[in-house]
Amino acid sequence: MAPADPRIVTRKKHLMRIAGILLCLGAYVALPGPTALAQHSKRPELRYVGSSTVGLFLRDAEPVYDRVRFVIDTAPESAGGERAILEASTDLAGIARAPQPETLRAGIVATAIGRDGIAVIINSRIPVTNLTLGELSRIFTGQVRSWREVGGPDLPVRPHIVGTDSATRDVFRAAVLGAAGYAGCKTVEPDAKMLQLVAATDGAIGQISFSFLDDTEGVRAISVDGEAPTTTNFDYPISRPLYLLWREENEQARNFARWARDLEGQRVVMRRFVGFRVVGSVRGKPTRPETGTLLVYTETSPVLDGGIYYYPHRSYEILTREGQLIRRVVNHRGRNDENPTAVHLLPGTYLIRAESQRRKNVEFFATVEVGETTQVYVEELIGETLE
Amino acid sequence: MSNRRPHIRQVTAALSCFAVAILLLAPSLSIRADQEPQPTSADQPQPEPQPVARPESALERLRPFADFRFRYEHDLLKGRPDRDRSRIRFRLGATFGITDDVLVGARLVTGNREDPNSTHQTLGDLFRDFEVGLDRAFLNWRPGWKADPRLTVGKFAHPFDVNPIYGELVWDADVQPEGLLAELDWRDFGVDSLTWAIGGYFVLETRETSDASVAVTQPVVRQRLSEGLNSSWALGYYYYSNLTPGGETEVVGVNRGNAVVDLDGDGVPDEYVSEFGILNPVIALTFDRWRYPLVLSAEYILNHRANIDEDQGWAIGLSVGRPGSEARNWLAYYQWQVVQRDAVFSPVAQDDFLQATNYRGHVSGLRYQFLKRVEAHLWALVSRPDQATGGAEDEWRLRLDINTRF
Numbered sequence: 001m002a003p004a005d006p007r008i009v010t011r012k013k014h015l016m017r018i019a020g021i022l023l024c025l026g027a028y029v030a031l032p033g034p035t036a037l038a039q040h041s042k043r044p045e046l047r048y049v050g051s052s053t054v055g056l057f058l059r060d061a062e063p064v065y066d067r068v069r070f071v072i073d074t075a076p077e078s079a080g081g082e083r084a085i086l087e088a089s090t091d092l093a094g095i096a097r098a099p100q101p102e103t104l105r106a107g108i109v110a111t112a113i114g115r116d117g118i119a120v121i122i123n124s125r126i127p128v129t130n131l132t133l134g135e136l137s138r139i140f141t142g143q144v145r146s147w148r149e150v151g152g153p154d155l156p157v158r159p160h161i162v163g164t165d166s167a168t169r170d171v172f173r174a175a176v177l178g179a180a181g182y183a184g185c186k187t188v189e190p191d192a193k194m195l196q197l198v199a200a201t202d203g204a205i206g207q208i209s210f211s212f213l214d215d216t217e218g219v220r221a222i223s224v225d226g227e228a229p230t231t232t233n234f235d236y237p238i239s240r241p242l243y244l245l246w247r248e249e250n251e252q253a254r255n256f257a258r259w260a261r262d263l264e265g266q267r268v269v270m271r272r273f274v275g276f277r278v279v280g281s282v283r284g285k286p287t288r289p290e291t292g293t294l295l296v297y298t299e300t301s302p303v304l305d306g307g308i309y310y311y312p313h314r315s316y317e318i319l320t321r322e323g324q325l326i327r328r329v330v331n332h333r334g335r336n337d338e339n340p341t342a343v344h345l346l347p348g349t350y351l352i353r354a355e356s357q358r359r360k361n362v363e364f365f366a367t368v369e370v371g372e373t374t375q376v377y378v379e380e381l382i383g384e385t386l387e
Numbered sequence: 388m389s390n391r392r393p394h395i396r397q398v399t400a401a402l403s404c405f406a407v408a409i410l411l412l413a414p415s416l417s418i419r420a421d422q423e424p425q426p427t428s429a430d431q432p433q434p435e436p437q438p439v440a441r442p443e444s445a446l447e448r449l450r451p452f453a454d455f456r457f458r459y460e461h462d463l464l465k466g467r468p469d470r471d472r473s474r475i476r477f478r479l480g481a482t483f484g485i486t487d488d489v490l491v492g493a494r495l496v497t498g499n500r501e502d503p504n505s506t507h508q509t510l511g512d513l514f515r516d517f518e519v520g521l522d523r524a525f526l527n528w529r530p531g532w533k534a535d536p537r538l539t540v541g542k543f544a545h546p547f548d549v550n551p552i553y554g555e556l557v558w559d560a561d562v563q564p565e566g567l568l569a570e571l572d573w574r575d576f577g578v579d580s581l582t583w584a585i586g587g588y589f590v591l592e593t594r595e596t597s598d599a600s601v602a603v604t605q606p607v608v609r610q611r612l613s614e615g616l617n618s619s620w621a622l623g624y625y626y627y628s629n630l631t632p633g634g635e636t637e638v639v640g641v642n643r644g645n646a647v648v649d650l651d652g653d654g655v656p657d658e659y660v661s662e663f664g665i666l667n668p669v670i671a672l673t674f675d676r677w678r679y680p681l682v683l684s685a686e687y688i689l690n691h692r693a694n695i696d697e698d699q700g701w702a703i704g705l706s707v708g709r710p711g712s713e714a715r716n717w718l719a720y721y722q723w724q725v726v727q728r729d730a731v732f733s734p735v736a737q738d739d740f741l742q743a744t745n746y747r748g749h750v751s752g753l754r755y756q757f758l759k760r761v762e763a764h765l766w767a768l769v770s771r772p773d774q775a776t777g778g779a780e781d782e783w784r785l786r787l788d789i790n791t792r793f
Binding site: 300302304305306307308309310311315325327328329330333334335336337338339341342344 | 443447448450452454456476478480482483484490492506527529531532533535544546549551554560561710711712762764788790792
């Protein structure tokens with residue numbers, strides 16, 4: 001065996017040294033520094049046990065909420081989380097359903113942080129964009145054999161349902177099937193596999209939490225009863241509440257639960273879920289095609305005009321969901337005008353920041369829908385929703 | 388000609404500078420409806436809605452308003468017969484938004500058109516028809532920028548913050564000035580809000596001589612002091628110029644209590660003794676944690692250009708309750724005040740007390756909203772001259788107002 005060329009060996013050593021230096025440099029840049037690690041480890045620990053869905057919110061919140069270090073255990077799911085908070089073996093629990101009455105009677109505080117929608121997904125080769133709850137019920141009870149029966153092509157329907165351990169299964173049944181049971185469905189475990197299976201199977205239909213929706217090719221979420229599966233649609237019919245459970249005396253847990261209901265927390269919630277602080281629209285007279293109308297009844301500010309009080313509404317701001325100012329609305333035309341200003345907007349969800357004498361500012365999200373008027377009474381929000 | 392209307396020119400120049408400053412700042416202040424906000428986050432699953440610059444319909448832009456008052460008034464006078472009378476007042480106005488930023492407004496009112504301090508019509512004049520006047524006609528530009536600048540020109544309501552208990556000692560609420568006004572709000576100065584108004588009002592325009600005018604300004608700071616306790620701190624200033632332009636005595640002719648001098652001995656006053664530069668700080672504290680909010684106010688008046696010693700005024704007051712935005716709301720109030728002879732400019736000062744100036748007295752009342760838009764207001768004003776040659780005795784004025792707005 002001929003000895004290696006010393007020039008080649010030297011060049012290899014040289015390249016390895018450079019690669020080593022670059023690796024070290026990359027690690028130095030990419031990994032958190034000792035100060036950051038020290039700061040992270042100094043934060044008080046907040047133990048979480050419960051729903052994996054709520055756990056996703058905690059993982060999203062971790063980089064934003066820097067007052068604690070989360071220790072997350074989602075294996076016990078909702079039931080285990082509720083038990084753990086009752087036994088005081090955790091600081092915080094998460095459940096993807098309403099809390100049991102005995103939990104509340106035991107003095108546990110439940111904070112609703114949003115709603116998790118269960119999206120109906122189909123193989124994207126099926127050109128169906130909407131199904132009614134009745135059609136879904138017939139599909140998942142085995143009464144519909146072909147997509148043609150619900151406005152699609154002549155393809156066999158292949159319904160898929162998540163496993164019995166998943167809360168999604170119960171929520172979907174309660175919302176879609178009522179008292180009936182699943183029939184003719186293929187079971188998929190765990191939930192996360194649903195996307196790949198529906199994408200790979202002709203004529204497949206399934207369901208999955210909004211929080212698991214991603215850009216998987218070959219699968220598409222459809223509307224149900226005309227309601228789009230979006231994190232800003234409070235009227236989407238297949239959904240469940242998400243709660244944080246905590247004990248009143250646990251200050252760290254209380255602070256986090258309040259943060260989750262506050263604007264910053266709700267922005268994190270709305271990455272995957274329907275935010276709690278979204279004010280929906282009400283049916284009103286048709287306004288203009290393609291736009292909706294926003295009427296915000298902000299607090300009034302009395303103006304004494306020649307001995308008679310008038311009550312013009314205070315001004316407010318319309319912002320994007322990320323908080324970028326779109327427009328300031330004076331909300332009255334002259335000091336004697338007591339009617340709020342109608343603002344015509346494209347459909348969507350807007351952040352509203354309203355002046356309030358009692359609370360300085362009140363912030364909430366408002367959804368504007370085509371042809372409808374969203375009316376918001378800020379004083380009612382202060383009293384009933386945001387407290 | 389170069390000396391004509393110097394004060395109006397100064398006021399106009401100041402306002403022009405103010406307007407230019409606003410326009411120069413416009414690029415940094417303005418965030419308009421027709422600008423598309425740039426997305427700032429990629430992690431949002433939904434595309435951001437874009438704002439629509441669609442105007443309201445013409446009907447939505449028209450905002451009419453009206454109010455009606457019936458007043459029964461009884462004066463208990465010393466050395467003169469008591470007097471009682473019934474009066475009414477009707478005001479009908481509207482604003483119209485020409486664009487989102489530009490507003491025009493006007494208001495028709497009953498009452499003697501020669502008397503800017505009152506729009507009331509006394510009942511009992513041989514069934515003659517009432518006089519009707521236009522007491523507001525203005526153009527307002529409010530572009531909705533961050534600092535909420537407003538420019539108003541025409542005849543409009545004097546928009547200064549006043550004493551919330553009884554706030555007409557310096558400026559009667561019925562007096563609608565004519566001129567220009569600019570206002571700005573800031574919220575980034577370490578306080579909840581800072582509002583600044585500056586303007587110039589034309590008092591008397593004359594054909595051949597310089598004009599009588601008043602320059603006005605008021606900064607107002609609003610600050611929440613603690614949970615439920617709000618405060619406002621206002622400093623008004625009124626600088627009157629050239630009240631006898633070219634020897635014209637028309638402004639002196641509407642004097643209602645200031646010291647005047649008869650220069651030519653014809654028995655008709657020719658000049659005010661004092662000039663007027665009136666400082667008017669007003670502090671109000673509102674505590675609204677209780678079912679019935681409590682308001683405490685204090686006001687001081689100083690005419691630093693007075694040529695007599697009687698150049699000050701002050702008031703302190705208290706109210707409990709809520710004004711009537713809802714049926715069955717009530718508000719009770721009391722205020723004590725002293726206004727010396729040349730502390731205020733009497734032609735524009737209040738006309739509720741029996742004297743416009745040179746008095747000390749009390750005002751107290753109860754407002755009760757018995758329907759959402761109908762209110763009863765029972766009030767009493769008692770006063771006596773502050774400086775009198777003879778003995779000064781209290782005189783009373785009792786009023787019952789039925790107010791409705793619609």
